[in-house]
Amino acid sequence: MNNPPWPNGKKVVHLDLKGAPPKVEYLHQLIECFAQLGADGLLVEYEDMFPYEGALKVLQATAQPAYSRDQILSMQKVAKCKGMEVIPLVQTFGHMEFVLKHRPMWNLREVPNCVGTLNPHKEEGLKLVMEMLRQVVELHPDLKTLHIGADEVYMLGEGELSKLWLASPGRTVEQLFLNHIASVVKYIKQVWPHMTIIMWDDMMRGMSLDTLKASGFVEVVQPMLWDYTPNLDVEKTVSLLEKYYGAGMQHVWAASSFKGSTNVHTNVPSTQRHVENHLQWLKVAASVSSGLNIRGIAMTGWQRYDHLSVLCELMPVALPSLAACLQTLIHGQFSPEAQNKVTKLLGVSSVEAESMGSTSDDATLFPGKRLAESIVELDSLLCVEDIRSFERNMYVRGWFSPYHRSRRMANPLIAVQIQSQASMYLALLQQKIDVVREEMSHLYPNSTAQEWIDEHVSPVMGPIQRIIEEITECITEIVPENRYPFQL
Structure with missing residues (x-):
């Protein structure tokens, strides 16, 4: 009824x-x-x-x-x-x-x-x-x-x-x-x-x-x-x-x-x-x-x-x-x-x-549609389990755990693979963030864009960035100088 x-x-x-x-x-x-x-x-x-x-x-x-x-x-x-x-x-x-x-x-x-x-x-x-x-x-x-x-x-x-x-x-x-x-x-x-x-x-x-x-x-x-x-x-x-x-x-x-x-x-x-x-x-x-x-x-x-x-x-x-x-x-x-x-x-x-x-018609009643679309895309990426839980990745858990990091000890071949994967995720996220920030700047104060990114994106990117930095520190101690194959 x-x-x-x-x-x-x-x-x-x-x-x-x-x-x-x-x-x-x-x-x-x-x-x-x-x-x-x-x-x-x-x-x-x-x-x-x-x-x-x-x-x-x-x-x-x-x-x-x-x-x-x-x-x-x-x-x-x-x-x-x-x-x-x-x-x-x-x-x-x-x-x-x-x-x-x-x-x-x-x-x-x-x-x-x-x-x-x-x-x-x-x-x-x-x-x-x-x-x-x-x-x-x-x-x-x-x-x-x-x-x-x-x-x-x-x-x-x-x-x-x-x-x-x-x-x-x-x-x-x-x-x-x-x-x-x-x-x-x-x-x-x-x-x-x-x-x-x-x-x-x-x-x-x-x-x-x-x-x-x-x-x-x-x-x-x-x-x-x-x-x-x-x-x-x-x-x-x-x-x-x-x-x-x-x-x-x-x-x-x-x-x-x-x-x-x-x-x-x-x-x-x-x-x-x-x-x-x-x-x-x-x-x-x-x-x-x-x-x-x-x-x-x-x-x-x-x-x-x-x-x-x-x-x-x-x-x-x-x-x-x-x-x-x-x-x-x-x-x-x-x-x-x-x-x-x-x-x-x-x-x-x-x-x-x-x-x-x-739809094919761009003359629609939807102020802020581009921002809406870019937020949906970024939010979808932030929800990908491999990105959100990168620290629980099998290779990170198995070859670059907190134990390894504290002792500057790692398998260089696997560490470089981890770093490569992490860098790819960061680049993908950064690309989406730049679009969101640009679209948001047209509609909201800069403080809103920064708050939104700090609240929703930084907690996901932060751990990945730290892993990259720690791998770099670790590799430089166990690989001869100028022989580190991964370009930062």
Whole structure:
């Protein structure tokens, strides 16, 4: 049985800028692409790429310059021209790593060893959040909707001030969470009365109906329930949404995923996995009460799991997944018609990035296609077992083990064969790296290219390079001078 298409609510693409922030020209191309693929909104998580000013200037990125005020405005202009609403996401409680990592803000952490969670008892922390919100809202003229984050507030209640607060009878960690959110919401509504407020739902999932009702903000906050798994539990998710509805939250949001949720270090997404996630969400949307208004779905594309983790899949290599997921929502299934539309729009023969191939028509809607192709090629090479596990090669294990290396002892004939093989692999990798770096330089800051290579390529190349160097040192000690047959 096919699902009905996604209801009238918005289809919003999440732009996670806390890693691999696109150059502004590429950002404009992506927004136009999203619109043509069927999206009608952007959920923009700026983090340290926002041009914070004054006392908050320390929050700006240092690996590359933050976007300028003019660039932020230009991004909104492009989105508006395409009929897309821009919704900024500003973390206000959890996942504040990009703020609390800075030494002047250390004292605002809930506990010293948790960089992400704000101490809810310090007025200075609330003022910091309010100033962040103020600067972001003021740089978004005519803003209608604001996302205040509030997911994964780790270690809440573990700080000394929280323990003192919780020592009073009847007080709970749930109330501690709700009190802080209530303060943030109250500020927003006082300054911008007509602002729609969204927040992640996970910290409220275990709360009772009565607890939620007593929070004081259920009528003015719209929860965004996230689940990125291909086997999403439809019945449980519907039950959760109905609970929020019963507590007075008539407007809710869903959050799916088109990339950045498979593994913390994934390079190339599985389109099928993400399509299945969206098929489950379609079942949820078809099963909720008629009075419950699903305002939209945010299709998340995490660039890092958090501010301090490695890069996930870059946007170009995930565009086939995004296109397939959007068409799944529009058609109610990933039908042959939906698949044909994706392959035609993107100029690919398959929606799976690993085998997307190409069509003869170069005039396709796929900004960053060359980078996507070069990443797929390099990632495929990095996964070759003979390269990834070169140190476990039979000849290396048998004739150039750590024992041999430590004693500068090796069979010269076999050592030279090992070195020849290693050099060939390195040359092959370097050729692919040069292409990736060149293509990436057009779309991303140099810091992103360097980080991507350091994280994904260097760990594979490093051991091979060391073997070459150690063989050279060893051979020079056991072969007469000028008789070493291998040219370095």
